[in-house]
Amino acid sequence: xxxxxxxxxxxxxxxxxxxxxxxxxxxxxxxxxxxxxxxxxxxxxxxxxxxxxxxxxxxxxxxxxxxxxxxxxxxxxxxxxxxxxxxxxxxxxxxxxxxxxx
Amino acid sequence: xxxxxxxxxxxxxxxxxxxxxxxxxxxxxxxxxxxxxxxxxxxxxxxxxxxxxxxxxxxxxxxxxxxxxxxxxxxxxxxxxxxxxxxxxxxxxxxxxxxxxxxxxxxxxxxxxxxxxxxxxxxxxxxxxxxxxxxxxxxxxxxxxxxxxxxxxxxxxxxxxxxxxxxxxxxxxxxxxxxxxxxxxxxxxxxxxxxxxxxxxxxxxxxxxxxxxxxxxxxxxxxxxxxxxxxxxxxxxxxxxxxxxxxxxxxxxxxxxxxxxxxxxxxxxxxxxxxxxxxxxxxxxxxxxxxxxxxxxxxxxxxxxxxxxxx
Amino acid sequence: xxxxxxxxxxxxxxxxxxxxxxxxxxxxxxxxxxxxxxxxxxxxxxxxxxxxxxxxxxxxxxxxxxxxxxxxxxxxxxxxxxxxxxxxx
Amino acid sequence: xxxxxxxxxxxxxxxxxxxxxxxxxxxxxxxxxxxxxxxxxxxxxxxxxxxxxxxxxxxxxxxxxxxxxxxxxxxxxxxxxxxxxxxxxxxxxxxxx
Numbered sequence: 039x040x041x042x043x044x045x046x047x048x049x050x051x052x053x054x055x056x057x058x059x060x061x062x063x064x065x066x067x068x069x070x071x072x073x074x075x076x077x078x079x080x081x082x083x084x085x086x087x088x089x090x091x092x093x094x095x096x097x098x099x100x101x102x103x104x105x106x107x108x109x110x111x112x113x114x115x116x117x118x119x120x121x122x123x124x125x126x127x128x129x130x131x132x133x134x135x136x137x138x139x140x
Numbered sequence: 141x142x143x144x145x146x147x148x149x150x151x152x153x154x155x156x157x158x159x160x161x162x163x164x165x166x167x168x169x170x171x172x173x174x175x176x177x178x179x180x181x182x183x184x185x186x187x188x189x190x191x192x193x194x195x196x197x198x199x200x201x202x203x204x205x206x207x208x209x210x211x212x213x214x215x216x217x218x219x220x221x222x223x224x225x226x227x228x229x230x231x232x233x234x235x236x237x238x239x240x241x242x243x244x245x246x247x248x249x250x251x252x253x254x255x256x257x258x259x260x261x262x263x264x265x266x267x268x269x270x271x272x273x274x275x276x277x278x279x280x281x282x283x284x285x286x287x288x289x290x291x292x293x294x295x296x297x298x299x300x301x302x303x304x305x306x307x308x309x310x311x312x313x314x315x316x317x318x319x320x321x322x323x324x325x326x327x328x329x330x331x332x333x334x335x336x337x338x339x340x341x342x343x344x345x346x347x348x349x350x351x352x353x354x355x356x357x358x359x360x361x362x363x364x365x366x367x368x369x370x371x372x373x374x375x376x377x378x379x380x381x382x383x384x385x386x387x388x389x390x391x392x393x394x395x396x397x398x399x400x401x402x403x404x405x406x407x408x409x410x411x412x413x414x415x416x417x418x419x420x421x422x423x424x425x426x427x428x429x430x431x432x433x434x435x436x437x438x439x440x441x442x443x444x445x446x447x448x449x450x451x
Numbered sequence: 452x453x454x455x456x457x458x459x460x461x462x463x464x465x466x467x468x469x470x471x472x473x474x475x476x477x478x479x480x481x482x483x484x485x486x487x488x489x490x491x492x493x494x495x496x497x498x499x500x501x502x503x504x505x506x507x508x509x510x511x512x513x514x515x516x517x518x519x520x521x522x523x524x525x526x527x528x529x530x531x532x533x534x535x536x537x538x539x540x
Numbered sequence: 541x542x543x544x545x546x547x548x549x550x551x552x553x554x555x556x557x558x559x560x561x562x563x564x565x566x567x568x569x570x571x572x573x574x575x576x577x578x579x580x581x582x583x584x585x586x587x588x589x590x591x592x593x594x595x596x597x598x599x600x601x602x603x604x605x606x607x608x609x610x611x612x613x614x615x616x617x618x619x620x621x622x623x624x625x626x627x628x629x630x631x632x633x634x635x636x637x
Binding site: 041042043044045046047048049050051052053054055056057058059061062063064065067068070071072074075078081082083085086087088089090091092093094095096097098099100101103104105106107108110111112113114115116117118119121122123124125126128129134 | 141144145148151152155156158159164167168171174175178181182184185186187189190193194197198201202205206209210212213224225229230233234236237238240241242243244245248249251255256257258259260262263274275277278279282283286287290293294297300301304306354356433437440441443444
């Protein structure tokens with residue numbers, strides 16, 4: 039097994055783990071954390087694809103690298119917006135829960 | 141190979157911890173460690189540009205954002221305990237996720253040979269941009285429209301956050317005012333770290349044209365230093381209705397868009413650079429974009445207005 | 452030489468990973484922050500060793516960024532930790 | 541000459557790695573938070589310092605060396621300050637910041 043494959047399998051497990059946390063955790067902040075965990079796994083998959091595409095004197099295919107950089111920044115923006123929404127919910131209701139019956 | 145196996149096990153261990161930790165604060169500590177380890181993974185995958193971004197945004201700034209949120213939400217920790225889904229649902233979720241993992245793993249194992257790559261195209265065209273770093277060249281030339289839209293997305297997220305402010309503090313100051321203790325340790329560290337950090341940030345931005353680094357990484361470091369100065373009470377967060385702040389935020393995307401439109405006249409297409417001036421134009425775009433992104437990222441962490449503007 | 456440096460990076464990483472048990476066990480949040488700090492400096496050491504072992508000088512820049520951001524996160528840790536007992540706002 | 545430098549690098553890096561081990565053992569085995577803090581700072585300052593020292597001997601050019609020292613100084617500074625903040629909060633009755 040090559041190094042790239044090893045990290046590829048790692049990314050597969052990370053996506054599954056993150057998805058599990060996203061479904062199972064009741065607290066929204068934990069869901070946001072889990073979502074970022076999935077993000078890490080998906081970006082890693084891009085990294086593996088890039089690593090396999092090395093050539094022309096580059097250590098990896100620069101196009102997926104650029105995509106991941108863009109993705110990381112956008113993921114941060116989404117996380118910040120989600121956190122702000124959550125804190126506002128908490129301020130408004132005194133609770134941070136997604137249940138609708140309270 | 142042994143090193144990589146160990147690193148993978150560590151990453152997975154920290155990820156499991158982030159999911160199963162009972163305490164949210166502890167889970168966030170795990171997430172910061174996860175980002176740090178991923179930065180190491182990116183170096184192993186020969187992607188130092190991404191490693192820089194991961195270290196700065198993925199671990200650092202996201203970590204601070206989530207830490208702040210977990211501290212504020214601490215009192216709600218116990219109330220969520222009764223909502224934990226039953227064992228059946230957990231089991232079903234576990235099966236589903238194992239299935240998804242297995243699917244992704246199958247794709248990884250069945251990657252086509254030889255691997256598809258755009259590296260030759262990048263190598264063939266990089267000379268026209270005058271840049272030495274292929275990733276920066278892709279970000280600023282080949283996928284320039286992505287980068288332009290990204291700066292706009294960041295602004296949209298900030299508008300979204302700002303619009304969450306209640307009416308009574310509309311247009312006010314984000315976050316609590318931190319007061320500097322002139323003899324405090326925090327003031328001391330901030331006074332030393334902020335200038336050093338600004339230097340490092342500019343360095344990382346500047347070498348981006350020839351070596352790993354660039355505007356996003358540099359901007360994130362600058363943003364982190366601004367947030368640090370706010371946390372230490374050295375400076376207050378600016379009121380979100382200040383005109384200079386709004387101008388700073390839109391300066392990057394505006395210059396980017398203007399040069400992009402000028403591409404029609406100069407080179408016959410949107411975001412096309414005439415070859416002899418490509419590097420000059422790219423740097424002209426990068427400087428304001430870096431400043432705008434730095435300001436946007438810092439204000440994204442600062443959150444919506446919480447204190448009324450002074451009359 | 453490269454092999455030795457890579458092995459040293461692995462050793463440092465494995466060692467500080469053991470320290471992660473402290474994050475798991477706690478008991479206090481100060482302990483968790485300390486374990487994270489140890490992981491931070493271990494990670495930085497591993498990056499510096501990797502930079503030399505793999506001949507990727509840019510990894511030193513990554514280490515520099517990480518050192519800076521680790522300091523930044525630690526300040527936020529301590530601030531959040533000092534406030535967590537109080538009102539929280 | 542190069543052989544002697546390599547030997548020194550190996551010595552310094554190995555000693556540094558040993559300090560990381562010592563720091564971890566201290567963090568796991570010491571009974572209370574303050575003595576654990578003591579163990580941690582040793583690993584942080586000496587461990588990383590020795591690794592940096594070993595790599596300095598291999599560094600090409602003064603700018604690369606300067607960056608290595610910069611990394612160490614930043615970690616040192618952050619470590620010392622954070623350590624003090626933690627020590628203050630970990631002390632009984634010292635929860636104010």
